Structures are given as structure tokens and as C-alpha cells.
Amino acid sequence: MRLALVHTRYQLLETVRIPIAVIGSTFFPTVSMLFFVVPFSGDDPVVATYATASMVTFAVMSTNIFQYGIGVAEDRAQPWDPYLRTLPAGAAPRFAGRIAAGLAMTLLSLIPVVLVAALATEARVSGPAFLAALGTVVLIAVPFTLMGLAIGYALPSKAATVVAQVIFFPLAVGGGLLFPPGDAPGFITAIAPYLPTRGAVELMWAAVGDFRVNPTSLVMLGVWIVVLAAVAGWAYRRDEGRRFS
């Protein structure tokens, strides 16, 4: 436990020393807030609140896909990880530290989005709703963390970077993150429930407003979590087998 915290601290330190990495994943959602949400629906409290929840979901997704997908793949290419495994501790503290640091970075990446929403739009949440949203953020970080880990452990770093960049935008658009609830084009309404972003954003909408979650989206989110966990687990074990057995 103490070692996990030590690793968390140094992982955060490593990330914070290259601030552009933090700015990168929050950039798109924040810019979307400024360019689309603020001018077009900023003065409608309900629409602005839903839009903010969408951009928060977007930020959670992209931060996790990028930080784990690219971060893990890059670490695997470095001899530092194997070196740490010659120290008298297993792989667990380092892994736990990575997850804890990842969660901290996720929350950090939401700050600009939430600030823009609070200062420049009419988006409002009650105290309990804010807490519910915070809890939901942690929950919906799970599938995207697993997705990032699956990418990071399965692919070399150059491929991981490309895959992360290729999938994050379609996942956002396809899941209906760029449209208000119930107002997406027909084909997106048709495919959205089968993407993990949809279940995630619907949970966020339900946390901050009066939104009824579509059971299909929720079940599919569960399916995604199981599948992504299986793929991440497989990729992790394969990597262990290649490098440490």
C-alpha cells in the first residue's frame, strides 16, 4: 500500500513534468465547450448541463485511452519497468500506482471543462448531483481505462498512438457525445447504444439531469467492460509471458 502511493507520486510527477500531455487529452472537450456549447446552447441551463456532461464523458474517455494506451506501450519499450521488478516488490504496487495516478489525471483533465461550463454557460448542478456525477466519472473511467490498457499492452507504442487517435473521435461521435440527448442523427441513434461511450454518457446525463437511461446502452456498457477486461487481461498476460517468463 505504502509502495503503491510512492509509485502514484512518482507517476504523477513524471506526467506533470510534461504538462502538454495533460493539456492534450482535455484540449478537445474544452475547445468543444468553447466553440459549440458556449455560443449555441450556453444560455439554456438544461441543454448546457447535458452538453457539459457529454464533454466530461469525452474527456474521461480520451484521457484514459491516451494515457494508458500510449503510456503503457511506451513504458513497455523501456528497460525501467523490468529494472523495478528486480527490486523486492512485485508488479502490483507499480500497477496500482499507475491506476491511482491515472484516476487523478482523469479528474484533473475535467477541471477546464467544468470551469468553462460554470463560468461561461448556464449549466448548473445541485450539490448531490455533482457528487453523483463525480462517482459516475470514476465508474465510466473503468471501461476506458481497460480499453487504454488493452491497447497499451497489446501494441507497440507507435501503433498504440495511431490506434488511440483513430478510435477516440468515432467513439465520441458514434456514441452521440456531440449531440444533445434525443437529438442525434438517425444513424447515430441506431449505432450509439452499442458503443461504450453511449452507456457512459447516459449515466452522466442521468447523474446531472432528468434523463432515463436506455437499458440497451447500459447492458452493452456492461458487455464492453467484460470484453475489454478480457482483452486487457489477455494482453497483459501475453506481455508478461514475453518479457518476464
Add this chain to the structure above:
Amino acid sequence: MIVARAVQVTRRYGEITALDRVNLDLHSGELVGLLGPNGAGKSTLLNLLVGLRRVTTGRVELFGGDPRDPASRRRLGMTPQETGLPPTLRVGEVVDLVSAHYPDPMPRAELLDRFGLTDLVRRQTGGLSGGQRRRLAVALAFVGRPRLVVLDEPTTGLDVTARRDLWDGIRQFHAEGGTVLLSSHYLEEIEELAQRVVVLGRGRVLADDTVDAIRGLSRVRRVNLVAPDLPDLPGVRGVERVDGVTRLLTTDSDQFVRDLVRSGVAFSDLEIRPTSLEDAFLAITSATTPTTAPPVTAETADA
């Protein structure tokens, strides 16, 4: 007391056999050099002993336990061939991170002082020179007050002064009772530091003996001579021509001279010299057919 041991260890990577039935006992207080060309299996053997890799068959022990069990590694310090220090972390932070894994680490200031890194404590490792980074990587092996340090080519990339400083550090650790297993390409380094040498070639232990015995046992001589065209003579290796001088190695210089004279070749400036350990070791490795040659030990060498 045996600190680390490999018993009939075989390690395969797919089709490739990196280690083939290797035995090694490392006793407390020994300073052992591990010698061999690239691909001989040195790093594989070290990785097995520190728990990074699993044996295919056979057994490895570290302080009497399984090296893959973290508790067995509490008295171990390691410098891998490449460390890849996190570039954004400062020297002091890297030391603290590694320290946090040991129950009774050496104080940071003492460690940095010992390895001449005190002035660099605030520098990010990404900004260090290759030699400074290497010194830090080696220093990290000593953070946990180990009883055994395993150093995989510790002085690669260091200049002469830095290398000598590091040797002094290793000697000091050894003088205080520490056990050292180091691999090296610098034969000078092994001769300088080690009492015992283990020569690996194609995954097998070719020799395991004192530095003197290894040097003596091969009886390899370097021969220089000027000759227009050298016939094919037995026991001759590594023939090369430099500025009209033919240079070669032979395991039996007396026989070589007899053969040379008998061949009737006109030659001049014949020169026969004892060789460095490097030449001896090249001769041993190239002379070996991997499946038949038994490891050379003091007993077989004397026979």
C-alpha cells in the same frame, strides 16, 4: 554460504537455447566475473538469477529462495545492461523511489557521495550524460545495502576515470564483505576485479576457475610473423594480416613452429607472446562444439 545458485539450468526462447544445463554456485564474499561474447547467455543467466525470467528446466536460487519471490530479493542490488531511467525525474527522486522498496536503505547523501553524484542531485536524468546516467544506474544497485550485487556490463560507456572510480566502489563493497557477480565485455575489467571467472559460450559454461587458471589453461599464444602466404596449419585461429604482418592465435605454439618450418614457407620476424584473457577466451569459445565439450575446471585443466 551460497548466495545464488543455478542448477542444471536450461532456458529456451522458442527454438533458441540461450542456456544449456548451466551450473553456477556463488558463495558469500566472492567477486565473480561472467565472460562471454554477445549471445553467449550472460544476460539471460543474470535475469534468471534476479527473478526477471523463468527457467525452462532446472532450478535457480537466490539466498536460498526463489528469485521470483520479492522477499528473496531484499538483499539483492542489480544494474541491468540498460536501465532507461525516467527522463523527467531528478537524480534524487530516482534514488528515493528505489530506496522506498528497501527496509534499511543507505541514506541518499551517502550513496550520492559514494558514487560522485552529489552535484547532480537536482538534475533530471534526461539531461545527464551517458556516463552520469550509467553511474546512477550502478549506484542504484547499492541503495538497499545489498549483500549481493549483480552488475550487467556496469562500465559500458564510461570513460577511463569514471571506470576506475566505479571499480574502486565495487572493490570497497567487496572488501566490506559484499558478493559481486558482474558480466563484462572489458576483459581488463574482469582481470582487474574478479578472482573467479565463469566463461559462457553458446549457452554453456566453458570454464569456471580463477583468473590465473583461465589465463594459463588455454595456453593460447599470439604469433606474429611476416610470410608471403601461410599454409593451412592445424590449431591456428584468428588469422589476420595487418601491414604485411600475419597475426594469428594458436593453442600450441611449439607444434605451430614445427609445422611452420616443415611447410617450407619463407618467413621472418617470428614473434610469440602470451595472450590476454580476451584472446584466450576467444580461442576457448571458437574451439567448442556446444554438445560435446565438458566445462573446463581446475581438475580437468591440470590433468
